[in-house]
Amino acid sequence: MPAQNALYAQSGGVTATINASACGLIEAARRNRSRIGRVYAARNGILGALHEDLIDTTAESAAAIRALMHTPGGIFGSCRYDLPPLPQGRAHFERLAAVFRAHDIGYFFYNGGNGSAETAQQIATILPRLGQPVVSIAVPKTIDNDIVGSDNSPGFGSVAKYAATSLREAAADLASMANSSTKVFVMEVMGRYTGWIAAACGMALPAGEDGPLLLLVPEVYFERRCFLAAVRARVERHGWCAVAVAEGIRLADGRRLTQAGGDGIPGHEQLGGVAPLIAAMVRGSLGVKVHWGVLDYVQRAARHLASRTDLEQAYAVGRAAFEYALQGRSGVMPVIRRGSDRPYRWHVEPAPLAGIMNREKRLPRRFLNREGFRLTAAARAYFAPLIRGEAWPPFADGLPVHARLKLKPLARRLQPAWQAPPQSKNRR
Amino acid sequence: MPAQNALYAQSGGVTATINASACGLIEAARRNRSRIGRVYAARNGILGALHEDLIDTTAESAAAIRALMHTPGGIFGSCRYDLPPLPQGRAHFERLAAVFRAHDIGYFFYNGGNGSAETAQQIATILPRLGQPVVSIAVPKTIDNDIVGSDNSPGFGSVAKYAATSLREAAADLASMANSSTKVFVMEVMGRYTGWIAAACGMALPAGEDGPLLLLVPEVYFERRCFLAAVRARVERHGWCAVAVAEGIRLADGRRLTQAGGDGIPGHEQLGGVAPLIAAMVRGSLGVKVHWGVLDYVQRAARHLASRTDLEQAYAVGRAAFEYALQGRSGVMPVIRRGSDRPYRWHVEPAPLAGIMNREKRLPRRFLNREGFRLTAAARAYFAPLIRGEAWPPFADGLPVHARLKLKPLARRLQPAWQAPPQSKNRR
Numbered sequence: 001m002p003a004q005n006a007l008y009a010q011s012g013g014v015t016a017t018i019n020a021s022a023c024g025l026i027e028a029a030r031r032n033r034s035r036i037g038r039v040y041a042a043r044n045g046i047l048g049a050l051h052e053d054l055i056d057t058t059a060e061s062a063a064a065i066r067a068l069m070h071t072p073g074g075i076f077g078s079c080r081y082d083l084p085p086l087p088q089g090r091a092h093f094e095r096l097a098a099v100f101r102a103h104d105i106g107y108f109f110y111n112g113g114n115g116s117a118e119t120a121q122q123i124a125t126i127l128p129r130l131g132q133p134v135v136s137i138a139v140p141k142t143i144d145n146d147i148v149g150s151d152n153s154p155g156f157g158s159v160a161k162y163a164a165t166s167l168r169e170a171a172a173d174l175a176s177m178a179n180s181s182t183k184v185f186v187m188e189v190m191g192r193y194t195g196w197i198a199a200a201c202g203m204a205l206p207a208g209e210d211g212p213l214l215l216l217v218p219e220v221y222f223e224r225r226c227f228l229a230a231v232r233a234r235v236e237r238h239g240w241c242a243v244a245v246a247e248g249i250r251l252a253d254g255r256r257l258t259q260a261g262g263d264g265i266p267g268h269e270q271l272g273g274v275a276p277l278i279a280a281m282v283r284g285s286l287g288v289k290v291h292w293g294v295l296d297y298v299q300r301a302a303r304h305l306a307s308r309t310d311l312e313q314a315y316a317v318g319r320a321a322f323e324y325a326l327q328g329r330s331g332v333m334p335v336i337r338r339g340s341d342r343p344y345r346w347h348v349e350p351a352p353l354a355g356i357m358n359r360e361k362r363l364p365r366r367f368l369n370r371e372g373f374r375l376t377a378a379a380r381a382y383f384a385p386l387i388r389g390e391a392w393p394p395f396a397d398g399l400p401v402h403a404r405l406k407l408k409p410l411a412r413r414l415q416p417a418w419q420a421p422p423q424s425k426n427r428r
Numbered sequence: 429m430p431a432q433n434a435l436y437a438q439s440g441g442v443t444a445t446i447n448a449s450a451c452g453l454i455e456a457a458r459r460n461r462s463r464i465g466r467v468y469a470a471r472n473g474i475l476g477a478l479h480e481d482l483i484d485t486t487a488e489s490a491a492a493i494r495a496l497m498h499t500p501g502g503i504f505g506s507c508r509y510d511l512p513p514l515p516q517g518r519a520h521f522e523r524l525a526a527v528f529r530a531h532d533i534g535y536f537f538y539n540g541g542n543g544s545a546e547t548a549q550q551i552a553t554i555l556p557r558l559g560q561p562v563v564s565i566a567v568p569k570t571i572d573n574d575i576v577g578s579d580n581s582p583g584f585g586s587v588a589k590y591a592a593t594s595l596r597e598a599a600a601d602l603a604s605m606a607n608s609s610t611k612v613f614v615m616e617v618m619g620r621y622t623g624w625i626a627a628a629c630g631m632a633l634p635a636g637e638d639g640p641l642l643l644l645v646p647e648v649y650f651e652r653r654c655f656l657a658a659v660r661a662r663v664e665r666h667g668w669c670a671v672a673v674a675e676g677i678r679l680a681d682g683r684r685l686t687q688a689g690g691d692g693i694p695g696h697e698q699l700g701g702v703a704p705l706i707a708a709m710v711r712g713s714l715g716v717k718v719h720w721g722v723l724d725y726v727q728r729a730a731r732h733l734a735s736r737t738d739l740e741q742a743y744a745v746g747r748a749a750f751e752y753a754l755q756g757r758s759g760v761m762p763v764i765r766r767g768s769d770r771p772y773r774w775h776v777e778p779a780p781l782a783g784i785m786n787r788e789k790r791l792p793r794r795f796l797n798r799e800g801f802r803l804t805a806a807a808r809a810y811f812a813p814l815i816r817g818e819a820w821p822p823f824a825d826g827l828p829v830h831a832r833l834k835l836k837p838l839a840r841r842l843q844p845a846w847q848a849p850p851q852s853k854n855r856r
Binding site (some may be wrong): 081185296399 | 731
């Protein structure tokens with residue numbers, strides 16, 4: 001019996017290093033051609049699997065696959081799409097079984113976060129019941145660092161390094177302007193539900209320094225009076241203050257600051273962006289000049305400043321996923337376990353998806369001081385190894401070089417084309 | 429007669445490489461100790477000179493001065509402050525003459541943009557008439573690239589490289605999300621009056637590629653209908669569209685889009701930020717998911733991704749300024765002249781401040797295609813060498829290392845302290 005093929009797909013918001021996981025997986029597959037056949041990739045995540053929109057990665061050169069190590073975004077396309085649960089999702093799973101059967105796919109790898117882990121688990125448990133046995137494995141990836149059971153999530157270390165670097169640099173700028181111009185800079189980072197990235201910005205300040213840097217995270221309710229007093233105190237003492245704020249910070253009543261319209265600024269809700277709200281608040285209260293920035297996609301795509309630790313871990317989980325497949329371990333995710341902080345030791349091990357999916361690891365309260373605005377030593381010990389090491393991409397003509405893949409489509413074998421049944425509704 | 433001392437100061441919005449000019453100047457001075465005495469630095473620009481708040485740079489080690497090459501921001505502090513013209517500014521100039529006399533300062537270097545060139549020129553022309561001869565030289569610096577008579581401005585190449593890199597990376601992210609999620613990303617860059625940085629973002633797209641990338645600059649009036657049609661066409665053809673927008677884009681009536689409140693979104697004016705306005709416009713018109721980012725200080729402080737060309741030029745103008753001082757050339761600025769595009773050849777030469785100060789070099793219309801949204805070959809030939817080459821700073825523990833200077837204050841010699849006369853008013 002010839003070896004069955006594998007299908008790899010990317011899901012959810014992408015990262016600067018998700019393609020390194022693809023690289024780790026595909027390179028491992030190329031070293032084990034006798035055991036697992038071809039590695040296909042689904043275009044745009046699980047949607048490509050449903051639509052039988054598949055790519056044959058064997059058409060790519062070794063150099064092109066290697067170039068994934070320095071290419072941000074999701075090279076095969078990602079999606080925001082959840083499979084409906086049974087029974088209403090039955091047509092979806094039957095379709096997936098048909099596609100897998102048509103292309104002799106016996107291994108499925110879904111590279112995503114908490115939500116994608118559920119998709120991988122659904123495929124692991126439901127497809128065999130539909131007569132299509134498959135080894136289904138989730139490969140972790142999220143800048144949000146909120147995957148339960150993993151010490152950290154691939155993708156996070158790089159955005160943490162980039163955001164902390166950006167804040168350190170912007171603070172140097174601000175410090176030079178503060179005497180006669182801007183005194184406060186507010187930098188908004190991603191984090192709808194968790195403050196991991198905003199907290200990592202605290203690393204911008206060297207350990208032991210009492211610098212004017214405040215962190216705002218969703219895990220600590222935003223109290224306007226308290227925050228403004230803290231800014232005022234920093235400006236009075238240091239002449240300036242830098243603020244890192246997670247997009248999803250909340251008021252005590254649970255509403256997001258952006259939903260609440262912040263300072264009662266009309267019409268702002270539709271614009272999004274908490275940094276301009278915080279900036280307007282500080283300007284109004286302290287009467288000083290304030291600048292603000294919103295990093296948005298730029299932060300999570302910033303492969304030019306990836307963390308070497310993160311890149312190695314992203315590669316390792318891709319490779320480990322393939323090894324688990326060889327071992328027939330379905331319904332698991334390779335997670336990262338930390339052995340020690342100093343020296344930093346870590347390893348990858350399989351964890352059951354049932355304990356991971358749709359859960360969320362929040363920033364521990366002990367990572368922030370009592371006031372809630374600064375990192376503790378425990379937080380520093382946690383973040384330090386994750387942002388360590390540089391992994392500069394190649395540059396040509398002054399700009400980073402990204403992989404150019406052929407993305408050769410696989411001939412379709414099924415008729416008719418997939419049409420989602422009308423009752424199915426995407427939850428995201 | 430012992431050699432007279434020199435005073436160096438930084439002015440206006442700082443850059444990722446302004447400290448490289450300080451390094452070039454101070455290192456040149458250290459090689460010529462017999463001809464010019466000590467290099468002092470004024471804290472916070474010309475304000476430090478007025479307040480006799482001076483720093484003795486001779487207290488810094490050679491390594492600390494060298495570390496300025498990789499330190500963003502203005503290490504001695506900058507200011508936004510214009511000297512009042514005569515006759516009302518007479519007290520200011522008399523004060524400066526007294527400070528220069530007290531510290532035997534015969535050379536003045538002002539590192540800034542168009543406005544700072546006027547300050548340097550005022551000092552060059554007025555102080556000698558007050559009995560305090562001084563050789564006054566402006567050192568160019570501005571991310572805005574708007575200094576007349578210089579092919580480009582030190583500071584610009586680095587922000588151009590960073591912004592174009594960020595857009596290329598964010599576009600890779602966007603392209604992977606577009607199928608089922610975000611289809612448009614709007615990235616706001618600096619540029620109140622000129623679109624140099626926004627235009628440089630066009631380099632994110634490789635030459636000859638017809639990719640979905642639109643540029644919005646203040647030199648081309650913003651026409652909502654035309655812009656939205658262009659976005660729609662790109663999204664229909666490519667599935668997504670990235671937009672780089674300068675903060676200062678204007679409507680045909682001359683108002684800034686942010687002043688006009690953009691789409692009639694109430695209360696937005698006070699928040700600043702044109703990207704959220706553009707994003708709301710696209711969302712409202714096309715009905716697609718839109719992300720937006722505002723780089724603000726992060727872009728101009730991003731020393732971690734400086735252009736090597738820019739760094740070399742920033743150093744060169746600092747060194748040249750010192751050489752002009754040795755030659756007694758007052759009232760000039762070392763400007764950059766381009767010999768050829770390919771191979772890129774450039775040199776530094778002195779240009780009279782009278783022809784530079786308070787003027788502004790705008791983006792030539794021929795740099796954008798007829799539609800106004802894309803770069804021409806002429807623009808690419810201009811930008812290409814300016815963003816070329818990397819100059820990674822040293823990193824420690826995952827973050828860039830910045831210079832730590834002693835900033836040893838010079839003992840004050842004058843009584844009483846400076847108090848600006850009540851009639852003087854800062855114009856900025």
